[in-house]
Amino acid sequence: MTLGMVPSVLDPSLYIPELRTRNRQAVLADLVALAHRAGAVREPSLLIELLALRERLGGTALGKGVAMPHARSLTVIRPQVVVARSHAGIDWGAPDDLPATLVLLTLSPGDWSEEAHHGLLGRTAAVARLQRNRQRMLEAESFAEIAGVLRVVEA
Amino acid sequence: MSVLARLVSLGDVDLLLHEARDERSRVRLRKLGFQLGELQGLEAARARLAAAVGPRWLAVYERARHRYGAGVATVRARVCQGCHVTLPTSAASRPETEAAPGLCECCGRVLFWG
Numbered sequence: 001m002t003l004g005m006v007p008s009v010l011d012p013s014l015y016i017p018e019l020r021t022r023n024r025q026a027v028l029a030d031l032v033a034l035a036h037r038a039g040a041v042r043e044p045s046l047l048i049e050l051l052a053l054r055e056r057l058g059g060t061a062l063g064k065g066v067a068m069p070h071a072r073s074l075t076v077i078r079p080q081v082v083v084a085r086s087h088a089g090i091d092w093g094a095p096d097d098l099p100a101t102l103v104l105l106t107l108s109p110g111d112w113s114e115e116a117h118h119g120l121l122g123r124t125a126a127v128a129r130l131q132r133n134r135q136r137m138l139e140a141e142s143f144a145e146i147a148g149v150l151r152v153v154e155a
Numbered sequence: 156m157s158v159l160a161r162l163v164s165l166g167d168v169d170l171l172l173h174e175a176r177d178e179r180s181r182v183r184l185r186k187l188g189f190q191l192g193e194l195q196g197l198e199a200a201r202a203r204l205a206a207a208v209g210p211r212w213l214a215v216y217e218r219a220r221h222r223y224g225a226g227v228a229t230v231r232a233r234v235c236q237g238c239h240v241t242l243p244t245s246a247a248s249r250p251e252t253e254a255a256p257g258l259c260e261c262c263g264r265v266l267f268w269g
Binding site for chain 2: 042043046049050053054056057058059060062063068071072073074075077095109110111114118121122125129
């Protein structure tokens with residue numbers, strides 16, 4: 001999916017409307033497998049290991065039901081935000097103890113600078129921090145609605 | 156796991172370690188709401204990967220890392236993304252082997268073809 005000439009970080013094939021698992025590591029594996037099938041990632045097992053290391057370094061849950069696992073990796077071919085929902089919620093070790101109902105896996109290529117990677121993380125987090133945005137994403141009936149909320153991430 | 160896969164993992168862990176050690180980076184991540192703890196686990200993972208790579212390939216990797224900041228470069232459209240030099244067609248056709256990942260003839264980085 002592209003917006004004009006710029007490859008989009010949002011892709012309808014990188015969306016899981018309802019996660020089947022409630023295990024954090026299994027969720028990461030599912031999201032990376034999806035990104036791999038969409039051609040955004042190579043060597044998915046290496047990326048899963050890296051994401052696990054990042055989770056052990058410190059939690060990636062922002063609270064208020066949002067988790068944003070992330071990586072800057074040589075295995076990432078293009079920047080991407082993989083979106084998944086779990087209405088039951090997943091224990092992500094959030095500071096407010098709320099289970100994650102929205103998981104936004106944010107991936108940057110390894111040759112991106114830290115600043116560029118943090119910029120993508122910052123724009124994604126800024127969207128997810130607003131209650132009305134979280135509500136819209138949780139209630140969305142199509143990926144297009146979610147992409148509409150997250151469109152600012154493309155900036 | 157192949158030598159190349161271990162080198163790619165090592166490159167990724169070094170990116171994460173740099174991010175986690177850099178104070179400005181830590182401040183930015185904390186402002187975004189992420190938590191960053193102690194580095195021992197990450198450093199131990201790095202040591203395990205370095206040992207698994209073996210001394211010969213570790214030396215190649217470290218030489219490029221100290222010179223350019225990264226020991227592994229991805230390749231897109233036959234261009235090394237480390238030094239942006241177009242690689243010879245022979246490099247593209249040479250199969251990667253378990254024992255011998257390809258190197259950029261210009262910058263010496265380990266090449267990760269995608």
